[in-house]
Amino acid sequence: MSSLDGFLELEKHYQMDQEGGKRRILMSGEALKGCPDCRRPFRDIDRYNRVFKSVLLDELTRRFVARSASEYADLMGRLEEFESSIERGRDGLLEQFSGEKPDEARALLNNYKKKGRHIQRLIREFNISVLETEQPLTKVNDLYNAALAKRGSAEEGQSFNFDKARIQTGLTYRGKCLDAKAKWVILSDWQTISTLNSVPLSIKRSLRDSIDTEVKEAIKNTSKLREQCQEAHLHQQEVEARVYHAHFSVLSMLNDKAREVRTDATVEAAVKKKELNSLNECDKLCKEYPGTLGRLQNIVEVARRAVNGQVFYTKVTNEEEMMVIRAMAEEFLGSGHWYYCVNGHPFTVGDCGMPMELARCPECGQQIGGQDHIAAEGVRLASEFETRNNN
Known part of the structure; x- marks a missing residue:
């Protein structure tokens, strides 16, 4: 069990005690991994339910x-x-x-x-x-807080924290x-x-x-x-x-x-x-x-x-x-890897999904992309937007 916990990086989703028990829910934007043997996801195992739901939330945000x-x-x-x-x-x-x-x-x-x-x-x-109130992350946050309020009290450490960016x-x-x-x-x-x-x-x-x-x-x-x-x-x-x-x-x-x-x-x-x-x-x-x-x-x-x-x-x-607007729409609907510029504006890289040329963010003009598969300074992977193939 501990090896699967480590493989799925369960500590990114829960605060664990020394015996491997889940004590506190954490937030994560990592993609859901599958079984190392058959590649099927662990969606039916309650222990990893939080991981699976986090991936679904990230996919909803991308869509x-x-x-x-x-x-x-x-x-x-x-x-x-x-x-x-x-x-x-x-x-x-x-x-x-x-x-x-x-x-x-x-x-x-x-x-x-x-x-x-x-x-x-x-x-x-x-x-x-x-x-902001209509976006997936905010809606889930509101639902979570409403559920806690209905129970009458918020247990210590039980919160749905996410990056406002x-x-x-x-x-x-x-x-x-x-x-x-x-x-x-x-x-x-x-x-x-x-x-x-x-x-x-x-x-x-x-x-x-x-x-x-x-x-x-x-x-x-x-x-x-x-x-x-x-x-x-x-x-x-x-x-x-x-x-x-x-x-x-x-x-x-x-x-x-x-x-x-x-x-x-x-x-x-x-x-x-x-x-x-x-x-x-x-x-x-x-x-x-x-x-x-x-x-x-x-x-x-x-x-x-x-x-x-x-x-x-x-x-x-x-x-x-x-032409610029249509290209933007096609870009976000396509496949590839998603990134953020230094100011937090999303963009995608097609083909192999790794940055091969420098460009400017269409929102703020900051440098995006990169060279030789190395992202430009300030550019970071938007893992929550990544297209996923959980076969």
């Missing part, structure tokens, strides 16, 4: 990341399709406005808004699904950036409609009031998102948050003028200066990590031109960005 990456890529595609269809939909709406009474025109506008609301709802459902916060911030992107696409469309001479005055006022409410919330959300992404070393999402904060700030000023709200020129100049300084920070990040952030330089420049009053709206998604 969670892979599924979320795939869903994110699908949402990016849906947003791109929605954005491409806006001009056609807008033209159709304007044709319907002709000769309609105010109440009927408002009904047409509300129906028009539904498509945008639909894509926003899908994105927000995704964001809820990747919250294994919670995939990057998924949450990626989804929040996508939500900001969708809101920008929608609000800029409303702003365009509100400036057209063929649109009834009542509709213009309705749109401007809606923009005023939504854009204030968006400015607040993107400001908070920028701070969160900075703290999490998610440079790509930080750049996107800064860019959309600048766009929303410009939209707010334009909308105030359209609503004939009195504005202070000094305050407006200060807002523009602040946004330009923020975009300069984006430039620094793009230059520091050209391999991963270089493709964002274009959207930074578009935002700068918007702040300077040279342009208002250009398409936010492009084919290069979509």
Whole structure:
């Protein structure tokens, strides 16, 4: 029995006494080993039940990341399709406005808004699904604590401790950036409609009031998102948050003028200066990590031109960005070995599964990969994400 305990490294899952008895549950992310003779797992032996369940939990976490990456890529595609269809939909709406009474025109506008609301709802459902509270490790922790509470007391040493770094916060911030992107696409469309001479005055006022409410919330959300992404070393999402904060700030000023709200020129100049300084920070990040952030330089420049009053709206998604997102989704769905960069962001290595070339983390720009089967400095194996073949 002791030889099997050693083979399965039971001490990584339980604190053992001198007689080999299990006294305290520990946490581990090691893969489940099988019988050294027939390779079958020990899942039916109660003594090793904790080991088996730990492996299942790790596999659930890996699947969670892979599924979320795939869903994110699908949402990016849906947003791109929605954005491409806006001009056609807008033209159709304007044709319907002709000769309609105010109440009927408002009904047409509300129906028009539904498509945008639909894509926003899908994105927000995704964001809820990747919250920390929805991830496998957190759910098991909550269930374990609830079971202890039901028993009336927590026995000494009985706790479910795990590394908080294994919670995939990057998924949450990626989804929040996508939500900001969708809101920008929608609000800029409303702003365009509100400036057209063929649109009834009542509709213009309705749109401007809606923009005023939504854009204030968006400015607040993107400001908070920028701070969160900075703290999490998610440079790509930080750049996107800064860019959309600048766009929303410009939209707010334009909308105030359209609503004939009195504005202070000094305050407006200060807002523009602040946004330009923020975009300069984006430039620094793009230059520091050209391999991963270089493709964002274009959207930074578009935002700068918007702040300077040279342009208002250009398409936010492009084919290069979509290629990167699709490749990411395929990478997480594939086989191979999983690793963490120095900032805890997961990535995979295909083929033999050992690092053979250097690259940059798509999240934070830190060095990943390695050479000659040796991982780069700071890179560590994400054993809990490893694909397993327990034959």
